[in-house]
Amino acid sequence: MWKSRLTIKQLGNKSQLIRGRLFSVGSALQQQSQPQQQNHWEELLETTPIRSDEEWMKAKDYSDLPGPSALRLLSYFLPGGKLHNTNLVQMNRRMREWYGDIYRLPGLMGKTDVVFTYNPKDFEVTYRNEGLWPIRIGLETFTYYRKVVRPDVFGGIGGLVSEQGKSWAEFRNKVNPVLMKVQNVRQNLPQIDQISKEFIEKLETLRDPSTHTLNADFHEQLKSWAFEAISFVALNTRMGLLSDQPDANASRFAEHMTDFFNYSFKYDLQPSVWPYYKTPEFKKFLKTYDHITEITTNYIEAAIERFKHEEQPDNKCVLQQLLAINKQVAVVMAMDMLMAGIDTTSSAFVTILYHLACNPEKQAQLHRELQRTLPSPDDALTLENTKNLPYLRACIKEGLRITSITPGNFRIATKDLVLSGYRVPRGTGILMGVLELSNSDEYFASSAQFVPERWLKSDINVETKVCPEARNRNPFVYLPFGFGPRTCIGKRIAELEIETLLARLLRRYKVSWLAETPLQYESTIILSPRGDIRFKFEPHSD
């Protein structure tokens, strides 16, 4: 049933989702398809007696929550059913029309129910009560491969994406200081800037100087850029993917990563028999994991040798800091960074560039800011001159507001919660539909418009208008990187990469959108731009 294909959906004023499924919705539904014994998070639920306080007692019963019965839900998706062949965003919007801002989808085959909410107060209640060990249903194949298939390599460490409870927290506490500290991440700026310069050099070789269009798939090029950047941070290795002579293993590595994404979508987000029976294709997936593990480990071994012989700068790089914790942590974290840091960053970049391309006056405003920072397009981006780029940062936020590539956030309630006046018992899945809210006029005036000014808090210069709504916005209606202790650990890295390339690209080119249709999206693990992605890159005269 959940394999129903996605069709066309309007996201904001200009973007459309064509087919696929939402990351977090997919996760939410997938966990319904796994055998009960895989719900190792159940032991993390609060064990106190059911609440008996006034708020709980006054709240409406859980069974009063609107929503279809299991049979009705099934009937919606059968041929001829009301939701047959709809995509998940469309499905959610229809259900929201039918059932309101909070509704419940029954757990099928004895699995956990999922409550969908579009009320920012519920988001706040959910996050404020998630505790120190929030449960987000992860990608179960990660855990299986690392803990069951290859404990020899991983020593029982599952990694951030799919671990829960104490083992998640222990790992996260170790790596947080390395990856979440702004200064620590920003020390990579010179190399990330160098990678952005190489990307632009490559773009020049692919750009037709008369039409200013590319003879190549821009999104694919961006994936190489994101791969190059994250592998520098995670492995302290330059892959050379933007050059004519990539590292011998790099292209193979990139192919395995593509296979990994396709398999993971199939086996982690769609219902599958793999927990009970390992099909030949699933075994190929495990082989892909093997290849990625082997190549990552080899790169790390090579880096360790290099570190022994090269003179080291005062500041240790990310990989050295992870190795200082221990080698298994370094291998697991590097793999997670590579797996979570390529499609996300490249998809977010296409999205942001698309909105700037469709809004030439905003792009011109950004260009003026960049001219002040980089009087010559070849000037270096430094820790000093990137401190003052408020319009650039506002453009990034605004692009991710209109199209957050992870459009909903998911948690399992560890405590009994009252959401929108209903009792929601511990153990229930909660899907917070943040994309809907960040595209709602109720929370963002003229929400369909790309208005970076709404993120500017103080007058940055005379020509930029500041939006008063920036001061009193509910923080829970915009969460592209999630929230709380389990928030995206790659946020700082993603921001650094996107800021650097956007600054370089828009300092040099006036970018416009050439495709006849608005930017389209496919949803696999995330929302990913698809279809006709054509930009024009006209060099600025200065």
Ligand code: HEM
């Ligand atoms: C624009 C780019 C990105 C977006 C929009 C994004 C978004 C997200 C979101 C929404 C979550 C879930 C957070 C939650 O449940 O509260 C997440 C988790 C995660 N992200 Fe990202 N991400 C991006 C880039 C990256 C990069 C570059 C890395 C690599 C360093 C990365 C690594 C991770 C990991 C490891 C987790 C799991 C964290 C945990 O559960 O402790 N992400 N990301």
